[in-house]
Amino acid sequence: MVRPAPTVVFTPPPTPNGALHVGHVGGPYLRADLYVRLVRLLEDREIRHVSHVDTYQSYVAKKAVEVGAEPDALSREYTRRIRADFDAYALRHDAFGDNRDPDYLRFLREGVQALTDVVTVVEREVPRCEGCGRTQLEAYARSACTGCLHDAYLNVCENCSLPQQVDGALGLLCTQCRTAAGGTTTARFLSFDARAVAAVEDTMRHRHGASRRASALFDRLGPHLALWQFESPYGIAVDDSGLVLNPWVEIFFHHTWCLLQECGVDTRLPFSEAVAELNRRDPDVIYFFGVDNTYYYVFLFTALAQALVIRPMVPSRVKINHFMHLRGAKISSSRGNVVWADELVGTAPVEVLRTRLARSCPEYAPRELADDGPRLSPARPVGVAPAGAGPRELDVVRARLADLVAVDAFSVERLVDVLDKGRERARAVGGDDADAIDGYLAHVCRELQLA
Ligand SMILES: [Zn+2]
Ligand SMILES: [Zn+2]
The missing domain is CATH 3.40.50.620 (HUPs)
Structure with a gap:
């Protein structure tokens, strides 16, 4: 076939x-x-x-x-x-x-x-x-x-x-x-x-x-x-x-x-x-x-x-x-204005390095390499992605990610924003709902190799 x-x-x-x-x-x-x-x-x-x-x-x-x-x-x-x-x-x-x-x-x-x-x-x-x-x-x-x-x-x-x-x-x-x-x-x-x-x-x-x-x-x-x-x-x-x-x-x-x-x-x-x-x-x-x-x-x-x-x-x-x-x-190696990829390797986990570069991704205009910013995922340990219904915030996160699968709509900036806003909201709501949101975001970050 x-x-x-x-x-x-x-x-x-x-x-x-x-x-x-x-x-x-x-x-x-x-x-x-x-x-x-x-x-x-x-x-x-x-x-x-x-x-x-x-x-x-x-x-x-x-x-x-x-x-x-x-x-x-x-x-x-x-x-x-x-x-x-x-x-x-x-x-x-x-x-x-x-x-x-x-x-x-x-x-x-x-x-x-x-x-x-x-x-x-x-x-x-x-x-x-x-x-x-x-x-x-x-x-x-x-x-x-x-x-x-x-x-x-x-x-x-x-x-x-x-x-x-x-x-x-x-x-x-x-x-x-x-x-x-x-x-x-x-x-x-x-x-x-x-x-x-x-x-x-x-x-x-x-x-x-x-x-x-x-x-x-x-x-x-x-x-x-x-x-x-x-x-x-x-x-x-x-x-x-x-x-x-x-x-x-x-x-x-x-x-x-x-x-x-x-x-x-x-x-x-x-x-x-x-x-x-x-x-x-x-x-x-x-x-x-x-x-x-x-x-x-x-x-x-x-x-x-x-x-x-x-x-x-x-x-x-x-x-x-x-x-x-x-x-x-x-960035120009001939002018000495360069950070080689291997210079950063080992300074932080790969997920952290990728997140820093995702925050620096010059999609629409030239963009400065970001400082080593905050991690995206919650600091506390979380379980596996929850199945079935969760808080309404989780629906928003899922819907926004689903939108980004269309290549026209895909943007690293928006992807990072979905993760940032989801995490902020989880902190605001607390309790089981926060666990559900954090659990899902941790699952996404694992798959995308982001911190
Ligand atoms: Zn010549
Ligand atoms: Zn020209």
């Missing part, structure tokens, strides 16, 4: 050029983890949290040069540390993809071939640093964003989400040599015309929860080029061109590969047959990610899914979070 299609929640694969900091943990990862746990607690349906590691990013090569390491060894070491960080914060994945798997790499090559049959790929001359030989794209170069003047790598601006175009970059500098490029080389780009951009906007307009960032992106995004393949000493090559693939295109295909597995599709099938089978299963896909990934998850992935007619890879909903701040500024 074919199992019913699950809801699959994807979170962005961390780049293995560093460990996780509290902004990563308290952003998409904790938010998605709490959502999946809540759905599992309250509803009898299959929901899965899936991710992997962003193995093929140029940032890995950049970091390797900076620390004098070999990129592949660096990637494997940070992959190990990232997974340890996930474990330390009880961020549970139901599946964790392996994008080095030879079967997947076969699927990737077939998918890339299928895509080139249906999209326009153009070649462009691009700057190349004569000092280090790096193509001045991705992590190898920075310039002022032509959309907002923010200092941006040559991919997508993290401040306004606009893709950076190779022509007319402002003050382009090699990130390794810190000099302007002297030479040129060739790179390949996907060309999206006005019609393709409009089709994605039309699809995603009501799926991003009125995100100001996504709306602003579509207000300004016109016909543009998105990197397809470029010359790099590190990355994933999918043909004999000698060029590596834009790592975000690889991420799209690895998400798709993971989705096939979650739906029980035979991944040995040829690409087109596997996709047809996935379309028949019709799983629900939700993406949780940070604003800096808005272009990729909202525009690029949808455009690729539409071009390849992989219908489930057009998400039913995206949940976009902002950046966590420390001392009033964005």
Whole structure:
């Protein structure tokens, strides 16, 4: 019997050029983890949290040069540390993809071939640093964003989400040599015309929860080029061109590969047959990610899914979070304004750490890391969740939690508020009613791994 299609929640694969900091943990990862746990607690349906590691990013090569390491060894070491960080914060994945798997790499090559049959790929001359030989794209170069003047790598601006175009970059500098490029080389780009951009906007307009960032992106995004393949000493090559693939295109295909597995599709099938089978299963896909990934998850992935007619890879909903701040500024390891995830491990029980980060979750705007606040659950011991009728306050708590299971309504802020208000009310009413409320809240907190 074919199992019913699950809801699959994807979170962005961390780049293995560093460990996780509290902004990563308290952003998409904790938010998605709490959502999946809540759905599992309250509803009898299959929901899965899936991710992997962003193995093929140029940032890995950049970091390797900076620390004098070999990129592949660096990637494997940070992959190990990232997974340890996930474990330390009880961020549970139901599946964790392996994008080095030879079967997947076969699927990737077939998918890339299928895509080139249906999209326009153009070649462009691009700057190349004569000092280090790096193509001045991705992590190898920075310039002022032509959309907002923010200092941006040559991919997508993290401040306004606009893709950076190779022509007319402002003050382009090699990130390794810190000099302007002297030479040129060739790179390949996907060309999206006005019609393709409009089709994605039309699809995603009501799926991003009125995100100001996504709306602003579509207000300004016109016909543009998105990197397809470029010359790099590190990355994933999918043909004999000698060029590596834009790592975000690889991420799209690895998400798709993971989705096939979650739906029980035979991944040995040829690409087109596997996709047809996935379309028949019709799983629900939700993406949780940070604003800096808005272009990729909202525009690029949808455009690729539409071009390849992989219908489930057009998400039913995206949940976009902002950046966590420390001392009033964005977390930045290069500026030393950072708290690494593993620095807090052991300073308090995991439930307390998760609660602190839940209170800091920057869902709607940048938000400061909260001080170590009060615990949510009652201090006195409580029994198991009461069955049957309880005080009317308990009905309110249950109803509010049930509302949050709808992904549109889900918010960590509201979840924490339900727990806070329930606890306060229990203190006010006292007696058996308080025991009933506290007992239920303790049960919820146990399942959600909150304090
Ligand atoms: Zn250079
Ligand atoms: Zn910008």
